[in-house]
Amino acid sequence: MEIGRLHSRLVHRLEAFPGLSEEGRRLIAEIPMLVHNFGPGEDIVREGQSPSQCCLVLRGFVMRHKTAHPAKRQIISFYVPGDLPDLQCLVLPRLDDTVSSLGASVVAMFPHSAIWEMLARSPELARLLWRETLVDAAIARERVTNLGQRDAIARVAHLLCEMNARLNAVGLAHDLQFCIPWTQADVADACGISTVHVNRVIQELRGSNAVEWRGKEIRILNLEQLSKIGEFCPNYLHLSHEGVDEKPSSRLN
Amino acid sequence: MEIGRLHSRLVHRLEAFPGLSEEGRRLIAEIPMLVHNFGPGEDIVREGQSPSQCCLVLRGFVMRHKTAHPAKRQIISFYVPGDLPDLQCLVLPRLDDTVSSLGASVVAMFPHSAIWEMLARSPELARLLWRETLVDAAIARERVTNLGQRDAIARVAHLLCEMNARLNAVGLAHDLQFCIPWTQADVADACGISTVHVNRVIQELRGSNAVEWRGKEIRILNLEQLSKIGEFCPNYLHLSHEGVDEKPSSRLN
DNA sequence: CGCTGAATTGATTAACCTCAACGGGGGTGG
DNA sequence: CCACCCCCGTTGAGGTTAATCAATTCAGCG
Numbered sequence: 001m002e003i004g005r006l007h008s009r010l011v012h013r014l015e016a017f018p019g020l021s022e023e024g025r026r027l028i029a030e031i032p033m034l035v036h037n038f039g040p041g042e043d044i045v046r047e048g049q050s051p052s053q054c055c056l057v058l059r060g061f062v063m064r065h066k067t068a069h070p071a072k073r074q075i076i077s078f079y080v081p082g083d084l085p086d087l088q089c090l091v092l093p094r095l096d097d098t099v100s101s102l103g104a105s106v107v108a109m110f111p112h113s114a115i116w117e118m119l120a121r122s123p124e125l126a127r128l129l130w131r132e133t134l135v136d137a138a139i140a141r142e143r144v145t146n147l148g149q150r151d152a153i154a155r156v157a158h159l160l161c162e163m164n165a166r167l168n169a170v171g172l173a174h175d176l177q178f179c180i181p182w183t184q185a186d187v188a189d190a191c192g193i194s195t196v197h198v199n200r201v202i203q204e205l206r207g208s209n210a211v212e213w214r215g216k217e218i219r220i221l222n223l224e225q226l227s228k229i230g231e232f233c234p235n236y237l238h239l240s241h242e243g244v245d246e247k248p249s250s251r252l253n
Numbered sequence: 254m255e256i257g258r259l260h261s262r263l264v265h266r267l268e269a270f271p272g273l274s275e276e277g278r279r280l281i282a283e284i285p286m287l288v289h290n291f292g293p294g295e296d297i298v299r300e301g302q303s304p305s306q307c308c309l310v311l312r313g314f315v316m317r318h319k320t321a322h323p324a325k326r327q328i329i330s331f332y333v334p335g336d337l338p339d340l341q342c343l344v345l346p347r348l349d350d351t352v353s354s355l356g357a358s359v360v361a362m363f364p365h366s367a368i369w370e371m372l373a374r375s376p377e378l379a380r381l382l383w384r385e386t387l388v389d390a391a392i393a394r395e396r397v398t399n400l401g402q403r404d405a406i407a408r409v410a411h412l413l414c415e416m417n418a419r420l421n422a423v424g425l426a427h428d429l430q431f432c433i434p435w436t437q438a439d440v441a442d443a444c445g446i447s448t449v450h451v452n453r454v455i456q457e458l459r460g461s462n463a464v465e466w467r468g469k470e471i472r473i474l475n476l477e478q479l480s481k482i483g484e485f486c487p488n489y490l491h492l493s494h495e496g497v498d499e500k501p502s503s504r505l506n
Numbered sequence: 507c508g509c510t511g512a513a514t515t516g517a518t519t520a521a522c523c524t525c526a527a528c529g530g531g532g533g534t535g536g
Numbered sequence: 537c538c539a540c541c542c543c544c545g546t547t548g549a550g551g552t553t554a555a556t557c558a559a560t561t562c563a564g565c566g
Contacts, residue, residue, distance in 0.1 A: 066398050068484060074398040091380060092387045096394065096489045127344060130383050134345045137390030140397055141349065145319050145327040147400035148445030183512065192401030194555055199514060231321060236349045436544065447523055452546060
């Protein structure tokens with residue numbers, strides 16, 4: 001993957017935001033990036049570290065998780081291409097949980113210093129990056145509701161709907177079909193249930209003809225039904241940029 | 254409460270951050286604020302709204318919650334004096350959940366426009382507010398772990414430890430004693446368990462001499478033990494501002 | 507073809523929920 | 537000042553969900 005394409009992944013993500021200027025695009029293109037490959041399960045940044053770089057997922061999947069006892073792992077969130085899993089470290093230096101590769105992944109790293117220089121020149125981009133961290137926060141809050149209020153089948157259904165929506169937004173889901181390199185144990189740790197029970201839940205979802213799910217390949221057969229089971233409402237993902245253009249740009253400069 | 258004190262509450266919160274300049278303090282003091290009183294359970298901002306103001310808790314407690322069915326409420330987080338419960342709306346206009354008063358509270362409201370003007374003049378303050386939203390996000394992520402990996406007694410113990418740490422940080426806990434106007438039903442909805450079970454968990458905590466808990470008055474008798482039960486580690490609260498002074502201020506201007 | 511990690515199944519157990527009832531305390535109206 | 541009431545906390549019994557333990561099958565891979 002040549003450098004030009006790397007930047008375009010970031011630009012593409014940020015320009016979903018209607019207000020990105022030519023100047024902003026140019027500044028993004030100037031950020032120096034280094035590409036890294038990570039193997040399945042490999043740690044990218046560990047809890048407690050204060051990295052001097054941020055990473056951008058280019059290909060594959062990344063997860064953020066907290067592992068106290070080896071047998072008690074909570075996956076906080078999954079990250080898909082275009083996501084910035086540890087962007088918050090720019091402002092809150094110490095990382096609270098570990099970021100690891102789920103399956104093999106390709107990740108671009110860029111130094112905090114370069115970002116800060118970019119932000120100093122463009123309040124517009126500052127706001128866009130701030131926004132990215134807030135969408136990540138909104139996803140975490142929705143997960144709180146998912147774990148606190150829903151039963152096992154709803155949790156899994158909700159997670160599926162979310163991944164479908166997010167992958168669809170970056171062009172990685174077609175016809176409600178997508179591919180995530182997770183095991184049932186990963187799903188279990190994300191949903192706070194046991195692997196055995198995940199298995200039974202998946203069978204129940206298959207049995208009700210809501211999804212096809214063989215290994216890493218997932219196909220949603222009935223999105224409406226699945227959304228209902230998981231009480232899924234995509235608002236919290238903030239995939240459309242409602243309301244942002246109401247702000248006069250003068251306030252951003 | 255006269256206006257001068259209102260601003261000082263905000264200044265006090267932000268100046269825990271070591272780098273706040275005189276200029277920053279002056280800019281904060283210029284923000285126009287309106288004080289509102291809210292009764293128990295009263296909504297401050299509702300899900301789906303796009304408020305044009307932010308609020309700062311001055312006195313009492315505020316909570317953020319999502320209520321699907323009336324009988325299925327998840328309390329995402331509690332906010333204590335000095336917190337900015339809907340600061341994120343500055344950047345992500347639509348609110349994903351509802352912010353309500355827990356017990357009676359006093360809240361200061363200030364217009365987004367004034368904040369934006371302030372931020373345009375002070376990248377330092379922009380960074381501080383960004384930081385505030387990220388700490389809020391970190392708390393939500395910790396709650397994910399709390400709900401996903403811990404059993405009922407650990408969840409409640411963890412919540413108690415968190416509230417103690419946060420209240421202590423703003424001078425509202427003394428000798429491990431504090432007062433929160435919640436009911437057992439509120440604790441239940443925050444921890445994702447039933448009110449009946451909350452009651453039994455509290456009795457268990459009382460029985461093990463970890464806490465005294467009568468109504469709204471809470472006293473932690475054995476913090477070490479309670480932290481162990483709740484697997485509580487305060488790092489995620491980011492109460493100390495580790496590492497921030499390592500950033501040269503030139504990057505902020 | 508054997509090995510290894512993942513998926514699947516069954517049986518038992520533990521944690522927690524639901525329903526239902528009762529008690530107590532503070533506020534309100536008579 | 538008393539009586540009532542309502543909300544909250546408390547208790548008990550029975551039911552449900554999901555965890556745990558343990559074994560078996562399956563799929564990919566060297």
